[in-house]
Amino acid sequence: MKYRILGSQMSPFVRKVRVFCAEKGIEYELEPVSPFDPPEGFTEISPLKRIPVLVIEDDDGTRRYLPDSSVICAFLDQMHPEHRLIPEAPLARGEALWFEEYADSELASSIGFGIFRPVMVARMQGQEPDMDKAHDTLENRLPRPFTYLEGQIGDKPFLVEGRLTIADIATTTSFVNMQHCGFEPDEKRWPRLSAYLKRMMDLPSFQACIAEERKMIGG
Numbered sequence: 128m129k130y131r132i133l134g135s136q137m138s139p140f141v142r143k144v145r146v147f148c149a150e151k152g153i154e155y156e157l158e159p160v161s162p163f164d165p166p167e168g169f170t171e172i173s174p175l176k177r178i179p180v181l182v183i184e185d186d187d188g189t190r191r192y193l194p195d196s197s198v199i200c201a202f203l204d205q206m207h208p209e210h211r212l213i214p215e216a217p218l219a220r221g222e223a224l225w226f227e228e229y230a231d232s233e234l235a236s237s238i239g240f241g242i243f244r245p246v247m248v249a250r251m252q253g254q255e256p257d258m259d260k261a262h263d264t265l266e267n268r269l270p271r272p273f274t275y276l277e278g279q280i281g282d283k284p285f286l287v288e289g290r291l292t293i294a295d296i297a298t299t300t301s302f303v304n305m306q307h308c309g310f311e312p313d314e315k316r317w318p319r320l321s322a323y324l325k326r327m328m329d330l331p332s333f334q335a336c337i338a339e340e341r342k343m344i345g346g
């Protein structure tokens with residue numbers, strides 16, 4: 128069986144799946160697909176026209192498709208149970224899935240629409256970045272989630288179960304997009320969150336993606 132991930136490196140959801148695979152030692156190929164200029168027939172395998180999509184290719188050439196980063200990670204964790212990144216104990220599992228949901232909805236949309244699109248996507252499209260919008264997001268929209276996460280991480284090394292889980296991967300991936308735009312949570316106001324994010328982004332699994340992406344954006 129072979130895996131291919133369809134999507135673009137700069138998507139926080141694609142990075143989430145890539146880091147998940149790296150942490151589990153799962154091999155895959157990345158096939159560049161932009162949701163804004165998708166290949167023909169893309170909506171048949173991704174009805175919401177979103178990336179990532181996991182292509183599962185059987186040895187006989189049969190292909191199956193799974194869209195959505197959360198669905199893909201849940202599938203891979205069951206297919207490759209040796210190093211679980213989604214906890215099995217009911218409460219820890221619930222907590223980890225909550226952080227994943229919180230990151231995928233609140234963080235990804237605030238950072239994505241409020242910072243990454245107005246700054247990085249604008250630059251990539253040859254437009255002037257809208258720094259006012261980014262600063263407004265940083266000052267008015269993000270303090271609440273930052274304060275929530277600061278309290279949740281506290282003095283723990285990881286968000287759940289004292290080890291790396293999907294909660295940490297999903298949370299950190301959106302902050303990578305923010306960092307690519309030159310923004311970080313204020314270290315003085317959110318010291319625990321800042322230290323935690325630094326630890327997470329220093330993991331080889333995140334570093335491998337970040338290095339590739341920096342080359343793409345010339346950073």
Ligand SMILES: N[C@@H](CCC(=O)N[C@@H](CS)C(=O)NCC(=O)O)C(=O)O
Nearest residue numbers: 138139140162177178179195196197
């Ligand atoms: N819940 C989805 C969200 C995926 C998502 O929103 N991907 C973005 C790229 S970062 C996308 O494809 N956007 C295109 C669109 O919404 O039309 C997941 O976890 O995979």
